[in-house]
Amino acid sequence: MPKFPFLFYSSQVRNHRKITVIDGKIAYLGGFNIGKEYNDQDPTLSPWRDYHLKMTGEGVTDLQSEFLEDWHAAAKVNLLQNKAYFPALEKGTIRQQLVPTEGILLEEMMSDLISNAKTSIFIGTPYFIPSKRVFNLLRESITRGVSVTVLVPLVSDHVLVKEASFPYLRTLIKDGSQVYQFLNGFYHAKVLLVDDEVCDVGTANFDKRSMFLNYELNCLIYDGDFIKKIKRILTEDILNSRKAALVDFTHAPLKEKAARTISYFL
Numbered sequence: 687m688p689k690f691p692f693l694f695y696s697s698q699v700r701n702h703r704k705i706t707v708i709d710g711k712i713a714y715l716g717g718f719n720i721g722k723e724y725n726d727q728d729p730t731l732s733p734w735r736d737y738h739l740k741m742t743g744e745g746v747t748d749l750q751s752e753f754l755e756d757w758h759a760a761a762k763v764n765l766l767q768n769k770a771y772f773p774a775l776e777k778g779t780i781r782q783q784l785v786p787t788e789g790i791l792l793e794e795m796m797s798d799l800i801s802n803a804k805t806s807i808f809i810g811t812p813y814f815i816p817s818k819r820v821f822n823l824l825r826e827s828i829t830r831g832v833s834v835t836v837l838v839p840l841v842s843d844h845v846l847v848k849e850a851s852f853p854y855l856r857t858l859i860k861d862g863s864q865v866y867q868f869l870n871g872f873y874h875a876k877v878l879l880v881d882d883e884v885c886d887v888g889t890a891n892f893d894k895r896s897m898f899l900n901y902e903l904n905c906l907i908y909d910g911d912f913i914k915k916i917k918r919i920l921t922e923d924i925l926n927s928r929k930a931a932l933v934d935f936t937h938a939p940l941k942e943k944a945a946r947t948i949s950y951f952l
Contacts, residue, residue, distance in 0.1 A: 733871035743778030850945035
């Protein structure tokens with residue numbers, strides 16, 4: 687909702703978190719919203735490809751708390767002390783950390799992950815419009831021998847977001863990274879895998895809107911077996927993609943110029 691005195695800025699800030707909690711015992715987090723396109727009912731974007739986490743165990747308590755914090759902010763009703771929402775839960779078996787972000791906090795988190803990469807970085811995102819800081823850190827990681835792979839959709843679901851990514855993807859290809867375009871429908875997943883040691887799955891896109899405007903919620907996972915599952919999924923999606931070349935990102939100079947001027951709000 688727009689608020690004085692920053693009408694334009696406040697009109698752009700969005701709660702982009704996607705949280706579902708059932709009976710305080712089962713929770714879901716990831717890229718899926720509720721809409722016909724997410725259920726393959728939009729012929730231009732089907733099949734829809736997304737990543738979503740199902741959580742059980744004591745980690746659900748953190749998701750429930752985050753949802754009720756947002757509920758308190760939006761509805762002005764505080765349910766955080768209501769024990770009915772917080773049943774006793776067993777300790778989980780997978781090491782993970784929920785990271786709610788707003789403002790520059792997401793940029794900080796991504797910067798830390800990229801800066802600490804030693805061997806490999808994999809980014810899967812529908813929108814690749816990174817901040818200057820994050821983009822420079824990616825380029826620096828390539829110069830120190832880190833393998834960087836980016837997976838983006840071939841088709842776009844919003845005007846200009848594809849063209850806004852062109853200068854970044856061209857530069858990464860020139861630097862030596864691998865860029866793939868997903869062919870089997872629309873790729874909406876949000877994933878960042880570093881060194882096969884930490885995997886970030888959640889609601890945040892790899893773009894300036896998520897890094898500076900949106901309220902986001904991501905899950906950092908440190909479990910080796912779970913990361914192996916993620917890698918199998920990523921391998922499958924790469925097989926359903928094509929490796930991009932510079933020519934794939936040089937064909938819309940006017941749209942690219944227009945996209946650059948509004949890149950923070952795409």
